[in-house]
Amino acid sequence: MTDSRAGYSLIETVLASAILIVVTGALAMSVKAFSDGQESVSCRASALVIAADEMADAESWPGSVAPGSRTVEVDGREYSIDTRLISEDTGGSFNDLTVTVTVTGPSGGPVTLERRFVESKGAEWR
Amino acid sequence: MLGMNMNPDMKDPFIRPDGDAGRRGAMLVLASAAAAVVMLSALLLLGYVGRMRSGQTARERAAQAGLTSAGAGEWLAWSLSGRGLQPRDLDGTSFESGGFSTRMDLLSTAPVPPASVTIGEFPAGTAAVASDGSISLLTPSGDSLEVKVFDPSGRWFDQLPSLRVPEGSVIAGTGSGSGYLFAVITADPEPSVLFTARDGSVTRCEAPALEPAWTAAEAGLLDGMPAVVLYRSEGPVIAILRNGSLLQGGSAVEAALGLDCAGTPVHAGEGPASIVRCDADMDGADDLAAVSPSRITCFTASGTVFSDSVPGASPAAWGFSRVSSGFVVCWEGASGRTWRRLGWSGFQSIDPVAALSGPSWTGLLHEGCNCVAGDAGGLRIASCASGESMLLAGGRPVFADIDGGPPDAIIWNGGSLSVVLDPVEGEGTGSLWRLSTMEEPGSTRIDTLFIPVYMDGSGALSVRTGGA
Incomplete structure (x- = not known):
């Protein structure tokens, strides 16, 4: 075996290292994106449940949800x-009431739900 | 740079037992393959994240689409009742909310019978009395009564502490708005009345000997105070107030005429009897009629007392009829049925309208804006216009105002108890709708909604749902 065949050339080593660095970086970024995405989706899922609960309260106990x-x-x-x-005011003895609930968690952006109700005038909702 | 030392003796380029260049090439191939695997894994992770995000977005869109559809249903029901629009006026219209649009398509319309609520199965011996907007269900258990209160609007039960009630006691429910559930009238061990409040508390009133024997009782409020009025065939004889006051004779009649929030009369002792509260003489004030097996006695608010009887006949059906202009009684004897009405000068024979003469009514009748309701082989309604009748439910109905407004019918059918709401308002109009809300391109949420609309005596429309 000659000296030139004792190992890898510099350029080969650089190339292999570059591939490894790129791949490792891509893997790290994807793991980070996965982790962030999971956290974001988890937060949005909780925000959706909170917003849906608020809407359910609004439907079950009209007037219980305050701005x-x-x-x-x-x-x-x-x-x-x-x-x-x-x-x-829709005319007559009813109003068209729009309730908008926006829930913002630590990540993932806000979740907004909207519901329109028919509200009796002079009464607390409907 | 990736040049290999080609061995001209070798035929197969992948077999290089002595070539370092080949080893390097293999290593690079392995490294590239490993990198590709890692990159693929990264792409899979990113794809998974993307799917999680799009799945969450889909859930959020589905939640909003559901709210938009629910809002559309409410708006539709309000448009049909509060705005008085016809179903066809709303066919194909859209409702916008939260960035979504719900299209409402009318599928069909059909007449619907009055709404009914099934309460459930109860053991034999259970009594159901209308009490202050709800129904008290009293089940004997030894020398006690298990008390459940059913709210037909919320469809829930409330269990109250059991009551120690001697056998033979009579329970009179109170009407809507009284704040009390019922009064227990008992003669054992000593005559007394137990007023049961909404919170389950009981106030006991000593009563003098409950003689002479009474055959019917009503519970309600007299000047805001819980009171019980006892009747004999000829009319009110005793009024017992919660504070122990006792009114008799003419004072008992005045108390009976002034009884507010009175519940459905209950009967005790021998012989049928009925107490009817209505504007019998159509002077604007409620009067009182006592129905006994052979005589009708009507106490008017103005103080006049009218009495009527038909030899050889007994009252078979009775009630206030606006289309007949007064309080009417159907007398039944060997010669058949005869209808008589209370007029200015007393009772006179009349030729009844078809709604009265058609079905073989029994007992108390109620008349609404467009039909008569009563017991004719079960709860039945008859159209005031055509006289055509329709059986709503089997069993014997007992009328009581449960939800405010026109009387409702409590019906036992075997061991099953149900309530038909406002039968005198007759049939309503039901419309079946399809609500289409586009969640995503190519994905549409479809809801179907049935809306029954009823008209009351004043012409006002309302949506009323029944079901179990």
Whole structure:
């Protein structure tokens, strides 16, 4: 065996190292993206449940949901709940009430649900 | 740079037992393969994340689509009742909310019978009395009564503490708005009345000897105070107030006429009897009629007392009829049925409208805006316009106001108890709808919705749902 065949050339080593670095970087980024994505989806799933619960309360106990912001803690994470009520006069003795609930968690962006109700004038909802 | 030392003796380029270049090439192939595997894994991870995100987005869109569809259903029901629109006016319309649109398509319309609520099966001996907007179910258990209260609007039961009630006691329910459930009238061990409040608390009132024998009782409020009025065939004889006051004679009649939130009368002792509260003389004030096996006695709010009887006949059916302009009684004897009505000068024979003469009514009748309801082989309604009748439910109906408004019918059929709401309002109009909400391109949420709309005596429309 000659000296030139005792190992790998510099360029081969550089090439192999570059491939390994790129691959390792890509793997790391994908693991990070997976982890972030999982966290984001988990947060959004919790936010959706919170928003759906707020809407269920609004349907079950009309008038129980007040406009404004508040925070709740679910599974160790803090979520902000923003509720907006917009009432439009439809004529007659009813209003068209739109309830919008936006829940924002620590990651994943806000989740917004909207529901329109028929609200009796002079009464607290319907 | 990746040049290999080609051995001209070798035929197979993959077999290089002595070639370092070949080893390097193999190593690079392995490294590339490993890199490709790792990259593939990374791509799979990223794909999985993408699917998780799109799945979550789909769930959020589905939740919003459900809310939009629910809002569309509510809007539809309100449009049919509160706005008085016809189903065909709304066919094909759209409802927008939360960035989604729900299209409402009318599938069919059909008449619907009055809404009914099935309460459940109960053991023999259970009594059901209408009490303050709900139904008290009283089941004997030894010398006690198990008390359950059923709310027909919320469809839930409330269990109250059991009551120690001697055998032979009579329970009179109170009407809607009284705040009390019922009064227990007992003669053992001593005459007394037990007023049971909504919270289950019981107030006991001593009563003097309950003689002479009474045959019917009503519970309600007299000037805001719980009271019980006892009747004999000829009318009210005793009123017992929760504070122990006792009214008799003319005062008992006045108390009976002034009884508010009165429940359905209950009967005791021998012989049938019925107490009817209605504006018998159509002067705007409620009057009182006592129905006994051979005589009708009507106490008007103005103080006049009318009495009527038909030799050889007994009252078979009775009630207030607006289309007949007064309180009517059907007398039944060997010669058949004769209808008489209370007029200004007393009772007179009449030729009844088809809704009265058609079915063989028994007992108390109620008339609404467009039909008569009563017991004719079960709960039946008859159209005031055509006289055509329809059987709504088997069993014997007992009328009581449970949900406010027109009387409702409590019906035992075997061991099964149910309530038909506002039968005097007759049939309603039901419309079946398909609600289509597009969640994603190519994915549409479809809901079907049945909306029964009923008209009350004043012409107002309402949506009323029944079911178990």
